[in-house]
Amino acid sequence: MKEDYFTGEFIVDMREMYFRLKKWEKVKPFRKAAVLAIDLQAYFLRAESRAFLPSAPRFVPRLVEFYREAERLGVPIIFTRHFHRDDIMTLWWGGDMPKDNPLNELLEEFKPFTGTVIEKKTYNAFHGTNLEGLLRGLGVETVIVTGVMTHLCCETTAREAFVRGFNVIFPVDGTLTQNRLFHEATLRNLSHGFAVTPLLSEVLEWLSSE
Template sequence: MSGREVRSAADVEPAQRVEQPALLIVDLQNDFVREGAPLEVPDARKTIGVVQKLITEFRSRKLPVIYTQFLAHETENLLWLWSPQCRPDTRCCWKGFRRRYDDAGAELDCTEIIDELRPEPSDIRIEKYGYGSFLGTSLDGHLRTLKVKSLVVAGTVTQICVEETAREAFHHGYRTTLVEDGVSSFAPDLHAATLKNFAMKFGWVAKGQDIATWL
């Protein structure tokens, strides 16, 4: 199918949706995923297996795997109004701060990627101080250097950091697919609405196994 024949997103062949792709894993870190975390998203733990399989698929093909980590500013800022857990009394997502979680036998760095999805030295890490992964970070530069044309996005929270990142990707010109069973939220209605809206105007939504076959 040539570019001139494409009339809608539905007409784009699956292989073209993931042409020269990278896997972008958004904020699957201790302070969001572990039991008892200040900003715990319980459903995030249900996505771990899907994300693990996608990581394996990408690494086996020597395709980029990129992780983002949300960091909270340690001084008063606008985000504290909506996430008061980031204030000094809790220190949610403060870089280097360690806490004990209900499902961990030791104190863990609160901003570190969960052990189940531990990055390898060759993977890229992007630290960010906002919801999106592009604004004020080196992500786009890394993607351009790697000649990436499309992104497969997993992670949490669907309607916040995942959505903001995926929309930014659209505006930066990357064909973007959200992993339907690889993203998670604490609000099922907002999760569903986000996936529906994204698929309508910004990119594609597909199951992890389907995306693996597209590769």
């Protein structure tokens, strides 16, 4: 089920298949944006973990560079950190993600950007957290969803953001999951009814434009 799929060819293919220019033009005027950085924990991004995503070595440097530029442009970056114990997530996945496990810490490469971290216990970063209040307080109109995993926490959070009235940007190369099929399924669904799906580089061009 797991594969190293996050290649330049894959990213180009996904952009060509699922980017909708008309939707992008509708979102562009809503310039008060924030980046959501979902669950960028060692649990998913370090090879010693059982949940390691094989494309992580390709993905992490790309996202670090995006965050560096977003921060330079003054765009807020809000991180989430996931953990759960003895709940429906435990039942489904056959194990806990304890808060005190070092693998559940945010990856070192991302810590320079972690001014704001929200802790969550399910796929939806809005559920049981103050994320919406934080975004409203910042005057945010548009959220840019990045992180892991594409088809679980990232997709669920993107859908919920749309339902709550935020414009959603879901960069085709801004999230990562276990394989191409899961990643593409999310892009197919979100691009139809919930989010616009440009490249990270196109998002930066938009954020830096007058």
